[in-house]
Amino acid sequence: MGVNQPTAITPALADICRSLNIEVVPTRVRCGGPRMTYAGMTLERMLRKHGQGHVIFVLRTIVETGRNCSALVEPILWAVSDVVLAKPGWAAKGLAWLEAFDSIDLVELWGYAKVGGTPAPRATIAALIIDRLRPVFGKEVAHVDA
Numbered sequence: 815m816g817v818n819q820p821t822a823i824t825p826a827l828a829d830i831c832r833s834l835n836i837e838v839v840p841t842r843v844r845c846g847g848p849r850m851t852y853a854g855m856t857l858e859r860m861l862r863k864h865g866q867g868h869v870i871f872v873l874r875t876i877v878e879t880g881r882n883c884s885a886l887v888e889p890i891l892w893a894v895s896d897v898v899l900a901k902p903g904w905a906a907k908g909l910a911w912l913e914a915f916d917s918i919d920l921v922e923l924w925g926y927a928k929v930g931g932t933p934a935p936r937a938t939i940a941a942l943i944i945d946r947l948r949p950v951f952g953k954e955v956a957h958v959d960a
Contacts, residue, residue: 823854827861827869834873836886849877851886860895871905872898879915889927890920893939901944904951914950918943 823838831838837847838854851857861869872895877883898905905911923942927935 824858824861826866827854827857830861830866830870830873831857834870834877836873836877848883849886850884851891853886853888853891856888856891860891864895864899868895868898875912875915876920879912880917880919882915882918882920885920885924887924889935889939890924892936893923893943894920896936896940897943897947900940901947901951904947907951910950914947918946 827838830836835849837850838857839850839852841852857869857873860872872891873886875894875898876885876890907914920939920943923939924935926942927938932938
């Protein structure tokens, strides 16, 4: 599967997607298969803001777990990114992190956020992910310096 590269997608992002067998498609092309996404601009913003390693980690979390390879939509991408940033200790668990995501259906969580009519699907999805990961990784205690 090749990367159909719209002009706004940088070679850096194209390389990341190619290495993960993800196809970024323009909105005029029917997208519905696994590892396909319209969210090229979202990924570009994430790449600029958080760097290559973060984008690769977020994408791997999605496409290499459970049945989530069709979950490459903007609210899910940002929600997973938010959880990685909010819970770095959990994300640092590597394989345990990926195994925990095997039991999370990200498309289902997106559906809950859409059906619930929440004003912020991204935040709702992130909260639901944290809720599902908490039994696996436990509560992190915030350290406050006085």
